[in-house]
Amino acid sequence: MTDTETIEYDVVVLGAGPVGENVADRTRAAGLATAVVESELVGGECSYWACMPSKALLRPVIARADARRVPGLRRSVQGPLDTAAVLDHRDDYTSHWKDDGQVSWLAGIGAELHRGHGRLAGPRTVAVTGADGTERRLAARHAVAVCTGSRAALPDLPGLSDVKPWTSREATSARSVPGRLIVVGGGVVATEMATVWQALGARVTLLVRGKGLLPRMEPFAGELIAEALTEAGADLRTGTSVRSVTRGADGTVVAVTDGGDRIEADEILFATGRAPRTDDIGLHTVGLEPGSWLDVDDSLQVTGTNWLYAVGDVNHRALLTHQGKYQARIAGAAISARAAGVPILESDPWGAHAATADHHAVPQVVFTDPEAAAVGLSLAEAQQAGHRVRAVDVDLSSVAGAGLYADGYRGRARMVVDLEEEILRGMTLVGPGVGELIHSATIAVAGQVPLSRLWHAVPSYPTISEVWLRLLEAYRDN
Known part of the structure; x- marks a missing residue:
């Protein structure tokens, strides 16, 4: 040839x-x-620099966090994660980039x-x-x-290419833990990678241009994850943009914010969108x-x-x-x-x-601690689309299965109900382990299952899925 x-x-x-x-x-x-x-x-990207390595990194972090909330295990998992084992686990799932x-x-x-x-x-x-x-x-x-x-889409900052910032690729494939890490962004990549590297020992500063995290989900999702990241030791600053970034001869990154703050770190991750x-x-x-x-x-x-x-x-x-x-x-x-x-x-x-x-039933899970999962429209999106809707909220701590899953379980669920058709337009859940619940909501949204039929889909007791019963009760009784 x-x-x-x-x-x-x-x-x-x-x-x-x-x-x-x-x-x-x-x-x-x-x-x-x-x-x-x-x-x-x-x-492709998923196998080597996105879904697989990020979830391989996150799984030990989430498992330790869950274990710390279970009586009988709490004292056994107070030590640091075995960083080498976590990175080896990640490497196995990327087939060592082969x-x-x-x-x-x-x-x-x-x-x-x-x-x-x-x-x-x-x-x-x-x-x-x-x-x-x-x-x-x-x-x-x-x-x-x-x-x-x-x-990854990088912002137009002078000299940024000379800094050699992390994008999602470097964040999921790094060979060692930076002592200090600046994360710029408030979406899925930013929150997941802040969760990983904070848990592995980095001092994380999270700079978010908007008002909060995960702006495409219900506001409470970002609020609960922000609380958890802050409690874990991350420095979270909202309403903050990066004005300039430089890297010194000693390798130190210096980011200057629009408010004039000067932040030093060993690496900086820009998670500011895709192109x-x-x-x-x-x-x-x-x-x-x-x-x-x-x-x-x-x-x-x-x-x-x-x-x-x-x-x-x-x-x-x-x-x-x-x-x-x-x-x-x-x-x-x-x-x-x-x-x-x-x-x-x-x-x-x-x-x-x-x-x-893709039009009305897209599910997504954010694998932070706590997890956030959503499908369909948020309340604001449903209203903007012209639907006459009502939001029904339930505190997940009221569900028996949640209390068994973890002491002090914190979480929230919201279903967005179309009042004319009495079907779900969307569902959002935040809390440990909720990622495995989102497919049931996806079926309800994609199938446009009437709430009157969902009432007869009996959740197993005692599981977190009993939240479905609590949501339907709250809708029917109020």
Whole structure:
């Protein structure tokens, strides 16, 4: 094969993270010849720098916190975490940043992997530049799926690149614990990484531009997590922006806030948002703007095209791995149906060709201590959407199962009820262990289950899930 030879496939997938892998899995299952292009590690951000390493780091932290709230265990877990063991546990879950297993999986489904940087080179064509500079062209008979994900977005601060700040990648892959860590941001990455590194011994200063943490959730979620971080020893400052950052010859980072405060640390993490990884993938060759989020319909086909798909973070519908994988299953089915000449959207009673969960039933768990979990709309979002709603709140400490789970259990649950249809528009829970409760709420929201039916879904006693009974009682009786 020469460097200029064009190889034909039915489908070319740009990006081999969980989203790209799932698109390829579905198209291969339908018998379509599929190529996957990856410039880094097969398995993507989630496997090596996001979901897996962050949760591997957090699990020992949360387990120790839970044990400290249980009689008979409290005295046994007062010492520090074994940092080396925690980091080794993280390394195991990232396969030590080697992708052999993921490559074998791709080969097992019959997809062909092309290593290198992939760029669109016109309609249905992808040019792949290898590490040695050679180029090959892949032509797609039916579809190209852009699954390149997102990257950390850094603020426009003079000299920031010279400081070499942490992003989510460095925060989840660091080899040692910094003595002092500044975390800039108040979202999921900021709160989770502040939780991890504070527990591992760093002195954490959390600088939040807004009024509180987790601004996309109900306000009480951020409030409870802020209380816990402060009690753990973190210095939390809200309404604070960073004006400048420098790193001295001794390696010390100095951040100056808009209020004039000067904060010193060993490392600084910016967790200030995400940007699409579309700036260098050849979008201009097909009339699209480089660096932009890509607009799609519910089959994940890019607006104005009949061959290009954008799946996962790049379409900005829901920047979560589980939602990206959900979209990938939809996109793979839609691509396969169109390739076979089968009408989509109406051809499957499961709605397998339309991603509708992204519109009203997106679940998310923040793995802090306490955990925060939410699905659907917050009260404010439901009101802004024009729904006539009512919020029903329950203190989780009133639930018998919560008291058994932990002494002094602190938590709160809220369901947002549509008063006209008497269904749930959203649910938020904060407290130890609530992440495992959110799927029941997701079913209720996605299925638009009437509250009158939920009344007959009896929660097991004594579990924290009995909060459902307390919420329904509070709605019915008031």
